[in-house]
Structures are given as structure tokens and as C-alpha cells.
Amino acid sequence: MLDPRLFRTDLENVKKQLKLRSFNFDSVAFEALENKRKTVQIRTQELQNERNKRSKNIGQAKAKGEDIQPLLDQVQDYADQLNQSENELTDIQQEMTALMSAMPNFLDEIVPKGKDEADNVEIDLWGKIPVFSFQAKDHVDLGESKGLDFEVAAKISSARFAVLKGALARLQRAIIQLMLDTHTDEHGYSEIYVPFLVNADSLYGTGQLPKFADDLFKVDNDPDFYLIPTAEVPVTNIVRDVIVEAKDMPLKFVCHTPCFRSEAGAYGRDVRGMIRQHQFEKVELVQIVSAEESVKAHEELTQHAENILKKLKLPYRKMLLCAGDTGFSSSKTYDLEVWLPGQEKYREISSCSNFKDFQARRMQARWRNPETGKPELVHTINGSGLAAGRTLIAIMENYQDEQGYIHIPEVLKSYMGGLEVI
RNA sequence: GGAGAGGUGGCUGAGUGGUCGAAAGCGGCGGUCUUGAAAACCGUUGAGGGUUUAUCCCCUCCAAGAGUUCGAAUCUCUUCCUCUCCGCCA
Numbered sequence: 001m002l003d004p005r006l007f008r009t010d011l012e013n014v015k016k017q018l019k020l021r022s023f024n025f026d027s028v029a030f031e032a033l034e035n036k037r038k039t040v041q042i043r044t045q046e047l048q049n050e051r052n053k054r055s056k057n058i059g060q061a062k063a064k065g066e067d068i069q070p071l072l073d074q075v076q077d078y079a080d081q082l083n084q085s086e087n088e089l090t091d092i093q094q095e096m097t098a099l100m101s102a103m104p105n106f107l108d109e110i111v112p113k114g115k116d117e118a119d120n121v122e123i124d125l126w127g128k129i130p131v132f133s134f135q136a137k138d139h140v141d142l143g144e145s146k147g148l149d150f151e152v153a154a155k156i157s158s159a160r161f162a163v164l165k166g167a168l169a170r171l172q173r174a175i176i177q178l179m180l181d182t183h184t185d186e187h188g189y190s191e192i193y194v195p196f197l198v199n200a201d202s203l204y205g206t207g208q209l210p211k212f213a214d215d216l217f218k219v220d221n222d223p224d225f226y227l228i229p230t231a232e233v234p235v236t237n238i239v240r241d242v243i244v245e246a247k248d249m250p251l252k253f254v255c256h257t258p259c260f261r262s263e264a265g266a267y268g269r270d271v272r273g274m275i276r277q278h279q280f281e282k283v284e285l286v287q288i289v290s291a292e293e294s295v296k297a298h299e300e301l302t303q304h305a306e307n308i309l310k311k312l313k314l315p316y317r318k319m320l321l322c323a324g325d326t327g328f329s330s331s332k333t334y335d336l337e338v339w340l341p342g343q344e345k346y347r348e349i350s351s352c353s354n355f356k357d358f359q360a361r362r363m364q365a366r367w368r369n370p371e372t373g374k375p376e377l378v379h380t381i382n383g384s385g386l387a388a389g390r391t392l393i394a395i396m397e398n399y400q401d402e403q404g405y406i407h408i409p410e411v412l413k414s415y416m417g418g419l420e421v422i
Numbered sequence: 423g424g425a426g427a428g429g430u431g432g433c434u435g436a437g438u439g440g441u442c443g444a445a446a447g448c449g450g451c452g453g454u455c456u457u458g459a460a461a462a463c464c465g466u467u468g469a470g471g472g473u474u475u476a477u478c479c480c481c482u483c484c485a486a487g488a489g490u491u492c493g494a495a496u497c498u499c500u501u502c503c504u505c506u507c508c509g510c511c512a
Contacts, residue, residue, distance in 0.1 A: 038472085041471090041472060041481085042472070042473075042480095044481080045471095045472065045473090045480060045481045045482090046480085046481090048480085048481055048482085049479095049480055049481070051492075051493080052441095052480095052481090052493085054492065054493085055440075055491095055492055055493035056440070056441055056493080057492095058440075058492055058493070059439095059440030059441075059492090059493070060440080060441080062440070063440075068492085071492075072492055074492090075492045075493090078492080079491095079492080222501095223501090223502090243432090243469085245432090364469095364470090373451085375469075
């Protein structure tokens with residue numbers, strides 16, 4: 001959520017910022033609503049004040065044993081007026097909140113213009129793309145004889161699910177272990193385990209609701225639960241409605257969870273293989289920091305994700321997303337894209353975003369700044385470190401040999417019980 | 423799932439219709455005293471919002487929502503959560 005004060009003090013800038021995101025903002029209608037809000041709120045509060053004063057008078061008169069009937073008569077006509085005014089105010093406030101909840105975050109000024117992923121800017125390139133003396137296979141062909149099974153998954157569930165058996169299942173687990181160990185032991189994160197079903201408030205807090213309900217799996221319950229699309233949701237919401245003490249800042253969490261996405265808008269995209277699934281494993285990094293620290297923390301968190309790719313010796317590039325490709329809640333996002341020999345393309349394996357105070361305002365997540373003694377909104381930052389399913393694909397494809405074997409990367413061997421080749 | 427007890431400020435905890443945003447204690451902050459510190463004493467100490475240049479002032483918030491009332495932390499209803507016992511269970 002954007003700061004409501006911006007709408008009152010600098011509406012022109014709001015218009016300009018939202019236009020950068022191609023968000024159609026009717027500022028004239030908004031301003032009219034805002035003016036109405038002001039009038040109604042002032043009137044409501046005056047009426048409330050009047051009611052409070054008169055009620056106190058009645059209380060005092062009664063305490064003295066005076067006749068309160070004349071006072072009661074006076075106050076009669078207030079109830080209706082006040083009630084009407086309060087209802088009107090509530091309606092206006094709800095309308096404004098609904099409007100503002102649907103507005104995307106402001107982009108960081110460094111974010112390049114552009115409409116889709118073709119306009120993203122490469123800012124770093126790491127590793128050597130492997131050159132094979134044979135036709136490289138993709139993970140589907142490589143996995144066929146090794147326990148990567150889409151048919152069984154389709155039978156048990158549906159398309160866009162995968163079953164992993166034997167060494168491949170273990171390899172995915174090894175990848176997750178490596179990530180968790182690296183982030184806790186070397187990057188200073190605390191590991192955390194969280195629920196995979198969350199309530200609507202949590203999804204509102206991180207910005208998936210109300211706008212992106214179609215991307216989520218909803219579980220019929222009263223009240224409804226949703227399967228998490230990313231660990232970002234439960235982990236970030238830890239600080240919802242919390243004022244974090246300065247001594248506990250920054251908060252750094254690493255969390256492994258499965259992620260569930262309906263992929264409603266992705267019919268026909270990436271239908272082959274396990275690039276795009278309804279369920280996948282991910283290790284997520286989340287930082288809760290002060291506004292002052294947030295730029296630095298975002299850079300660092302992205303590097304933490306990059307370190308995993310480096311350890312696995314997987315070639316990747318780092319992209320700064322353009323305006324059109326940056327997510328709703330984010331002000332600035334780096335995508336890490338790993339090289340997939342089977343597709344001869346770089347594909348997203350991590351997305352690291354700085355949400356600034358956008359999620360924090362929705363969540364009322366604050367920290368107490370010792371300099372002012374006052375609660376201030378935190379900044380939230382998160383990124384995949386990394387998506388484990390896609391990491392598995394990347395390893396399969398980059399570490400293949402002519403016979404179709406997959407070699408285990410050096411750093412994973414200790415997690416694989418000595419297994420060198422699958 | 424059944425029965426019972428509860429949810430009050432950073433924490434403990436009082437408050438069953440009328441200046442209660444809320445006693446008291448602890449903690450925090452400021453001060454007196456001290457070479458310094460502790461102890462003692464004094465003062466201060468929630469969040470959000472409106473208005474304002476600012477102060478003042480005003481509104482809202484005692485799990486959440488609805489209701490009764492001139493007036494609700496206090497009464498009624500619904501929901502959620504926590505604890506205890508029983509049942510079931512990895």
C-alpha cells in the first residue's frame with residue numbers, strides 16, 4: 001500500500017509514478033472522494049465529540065442526583081445523525097482502501113522503462129556456458145530413465161506436477177540442504193519453519209490479495225485457507241502488527257517450503273518438463289530492515305542467492321527488471337537467470353525484490369527507531385535462494401555427459417552419500 | 423470432537439454501565455543524590471488518525487465483529503485464539 005499522505009500532498013507525483021507502471025489512475029475521481037472523506041470525517045468527529053460531552057454531563061448530573069430527563073431529551077436527535085455520518089465515513093474509507101489496495105508500488109528511480117522481459121537490463125554475467133561435443137538433452141529426456149516421472153504425477157494429480165524417485169529425489173533434497181546450510185552458516189540467516197496454509201490477511205499483507213486471487217490455490221474452510229505461493233507470505237507476515245525492537249534488527253530468515261501456484265494465466269507456457277509446476281520446492285530469503293539499510297540489504301540478499309549458483313558452478317546472468325516486468329508489490333527486482341543447455345536459454349531461478357515500505361504498510365510492520373523513539377515502517381526484502389526444482393533442472397542439464405549421465409557437483413557430493421553420477 | 427477457564431498497555435495484573443486510554447507493580451526514559459555506579463526518591467512513559475505553520479484541541483482503539491444504551495473494557499450475540507481435562511491421532 002502506498003502512503004495515503006502522498007495522495008493529499010502531491011497527487012501529481014502519484015499520477016506520474018503510477019503512469020510509469022501503466023496503472024490507470026483516475027486522479028480526478030480520487031480527489032473528489034478524498035475531499036468527501038475530509039468533510040465527512042470532520043463532521044463525524046464533531047458529532048462524536050458532542051455525544052461524548054453530553055454523555056459525560058449526564059453522568060455527572062446523575063452522580064449529583066439531579067434530574068437527567070431534560071438532558072436525555074436533548075441528546076435524542078443526535079443518534080440518527082451520528083449513526084448516518086459514521087456509516088458514510090466507513091463506506092468512504094472502505095472505498096478508498098479498496099482503491100489503494102489495488103495500486104502497485106512506486107518503482108525505484110533506477111528501474112528502466114520497458115514493457116516486458118525483453119526490456120530487462122543485464123547487469124552481470126557469471127560462469128562459462130558449457131560447450132558439449134554432442135547434442136545436449138533437456139531434463140525431461142535426461143530424467144526419463146532416472147526417476148523423473150510426469151505420467152505418474154498426472155495420474156495422481158494432474159498435469160503440471162512431477163514425481164521424483166531415487167537419486168533425483170535425493171539430489172533435490174541435497175540442493176535444499178546446501179542452500180539452507182550456506183545461508184545459515186555463511187550468510188547469517190535464521191532457519192525457520194512455517195505453515196504452508198495461510199489466511200487471507202497474510203496474503204493481503206504481502207500483496208497477493210486482493211488482486212491476484214486467481215494465482216492461488218484456495219482451500220475450502222471457514223475462514224478460507226490458501227496454499228502458499230511462496231514462503232515470502234508466511235515468513236514476512238511474522239512481523240505483521242509487530243513493532244520490532246531496535247536490538248533485534250535486521251531480521252534475516254531462511255525458509256524452505258513447497259510453493260503452490262495455479263498458473264492460471266500460463267496455459268500453453270512451459271508445458272514440457274518441470275519448469276512451471278503447480279508445486280515446487282524453494283528456499284526463500286527474507287530480510288526485515290530499516291529504511292536506511294534497505295538498498296544495501298537488497299544488494300546483499302541478491303548476492304547470497306548468487307553465491308549458491310557460484311557454489312554449484314552454474315552459469316547465470318543477473319537482470320534488473322524493467323518497469324513492465326517488475327511485480328506489483330516490488331519497487332526494484334533483480335532476477336537471476338540460469339543457463340539451461342536443453343533450451344539454450346537463460347531461465348529465471350531467483351527473483352530478489354525490495355518492497356520498501358509497501359508490504360510493511362499493509363501489514364503495519366514497524367520497528368522502533370532509537371533516534372526518534374517512534375515506530376517506523378520497516379522495509380521488506382526477499383528473494384529465492386534458490387528455486388530448488390529449477391536448480392535441479394539446471395544441474396541435470398549442465399552436468400550431463402554424452403552417455404546421458406548426470407555428474408554430481410562437487411559441493412553436493414557430501415550430501416549424496418558419496419554418489420558421483422546418476 | 424466433548425467439557426470447563428480465560429483473552430486488558432513492553433510485561434505482570436486490577437477494573438462488572440458514567441471524566442477509564444484505563445489502578446498498582448515491573449521494565450524503559452529523564453532528573454536529584456554519587457568520583458562513578460547501585461540503592462533510594464521525584465517526574466515521565468501505548469498506537470493510529472483528523473485539524474494546525476506549530477502548539478492546543480478533537481476522534482478511534484481494552485482479541486475481532488455485531489448489538490443494547492444518552493454513555494460499554496464492563497451487559498447481549500457471533501467468530502477467532504490461548505490454557506486445563508477427556509477422546510482421537512503422526
